[in-house]
Amino acid sequence: MSEYIALDAHKRYSWMERLNRETGEVVCGRLNHAPGVIRDALAGAAPGTPVALEATANWYWIVEEIEQARLTPRLVHPRKAKLMMGLTNKTDRLDTHGMNRLQQSGTLPTVWIPPGPLRDLRELTRTRLVLVRQRTQLKNRLSAVLAKYGLAIAASDAFGRKAREQWELCAEQLPAQTRWVVGRLLAQVDRLSEEIRAFEKRLEELVEATPEMQWLMSLPGVGKILAATIALEAGDVSRFSNRMHFASYAGTTPRVKASGGRVRYGPLRVDVNHYLKWAFAEAANSVALNHTRRPERHVSQLYLRLRGRKGHPKAIGAVARHLAESAYELLRRRETYRDPVQKRVCTAGV
Numbered sequence: 542m543s544e545y546i547a548l549d550a551h552k553r554y555s556w557m558e559r560l561n562r563e564t565g566e567v568v569c570g571r572l573n574h575a576p577g578v579i580r581d582a583l584a585g586a587a588p589g590t591p592v593a594l595e596a597t598a599n600w601y602w603i604v605e606e607i608e609q610a611r612l613t614p615r616l617v618h619p620r621k622a623k624l625m626m627g628l629t630n631k632t633d634r635l636d637t638h639g640m641n642r643l644q645q646s647g648t649l650p651t652v653w654i655p656p657g658p659l660r661d662l663r664e665l666t667r668t669r670l671v672l673v674r675q676r677t678q679l680k681n682r683l684s685a686v687l688a689k690y691g692l693a694i695a696a697s698d699a700f701g702r703k704a705r706e707q708w709e710l711c712a713e714q715l716p717a718q719t720r721w722v723v724g725r726l727l728a729q730v731d732r733l734s735e736e737i738r739a740f741e742k743r744l745e746e747l748v749e750a751t752p753e754m755q756w757l758m759s760l761p762g763v764g765k766i767l768a769a770t771i772a773l774e775a776g777d778v779s780r781f782s783n784r785m786h787f788a789s790y791a792g793t794t795p796r797v798k799a800s801g802g803r804v805r806y807g808p809l810r811v812d813v814n815h816y817l818k819w820a821f822a823e824a825a826n827s828v829a830l831n832h833t834r835r836p837e838r839h840v841s842q843l844y845l846r847l848r849g850r851k852g853h854p855k856a857i858g859a860v861a862r863h864l865a866e867s868a869y870e871l872l873r874r875r876e877t878y879r880d881p882v883q884k885r886v887c888t889a890g891v
Contacts, residue, residue: 762824792818
């Protein structure tokens with residue numbers, strides 16, 4: 542390996558710097574994005590040369606072209622790299638040179654690059670989440686329209702089949718243009734629901750054929766959709782040193798400030814995998830919703846104990862962390878979830 546290479550990628554172009562290890566000579570320039578342009582620009586580099594690339598929104602195809610050139614892509618954590626470079630100003634030239642300097646010192650903060658097939662499968666769960674959020678926005682808009690005119694749907698599910706008759710009755714009491722808007726929004730909700738069902742059907746087929754997702758479904762509050770999301774976002778759990786590392790990556794651990802003998806716990810971190818964070822939070826909320834039905838479970842007791850002392854939000858956070866750590870252990874050991882309470886009972890019986 543005779544050089545270090547760094548790329549600062551943007552939407553329409555990338556800035557590349559090549560730093561010679563022996564002479565310190567720097568060659569840099571702009572690459573206008575087009576199919577094959579990154580691969581061709583790297584053609585003269587020795588096989589296996591590392592190429593640093595910030596984890597921006599369009600890194601998929603750039604990584605593929607780096608691999609096609611038989612080089613080693615290194616996906617850089619943008620926030621950590623910026624802190625380590627300590628630059629006051631920010632330009633493409635400074636960013637690429639800073640990444641190469643970090644490569645020289647062996648301190649480049651990198652993140653895991655999921656393999657191509659896994660990146661492809663993630664589009665199912667991530668796009669479904671986008672569609673669900675869009676549907677929720679539309680439902681909130683519809684509820685707000687009714688509230689403006691003092692109307693409401695008297696049903697546990699305001700958008701279920703039984704509630705549709707009520708929507709028609711309410712719509713008749715609205716002004717003409719508002720009534721037309723409500724009809725169009727309801728049609729959009731129906732179309733999104735149909736698309737979401739198509740995604741869920743495809744995910745169910747995937748779950749049935751994947752042992753990892755079957756193990757995850759044994760976790761409290763985790764169904765097929767959440768199991769698929771956790772499995773695809775976690776990838777190979779052996780890349781995490783322990784369960785606490787995985788829980789931190791999943792955004793279920795609070796910030797810690799310890800100074801002068803005092804320890805303070807702040808809000809959950811933001812520089813995490815937001816899809817995993819959402820999945821474990823959804824599972825924790827399901828546990829909270831059903832804790833009276835299954836009071837014997839460890840997660841139900843954990844939720845009740847902390848809710849009484851610290852309130853609902855922190856109790857949800859604690860349950861989410863327990864589920865994240867448990868997910869790591871069962872994926873690492875390749876086994877189903879065993880409730881800690883039942884473990885203690887079995888041990889006492891022995």
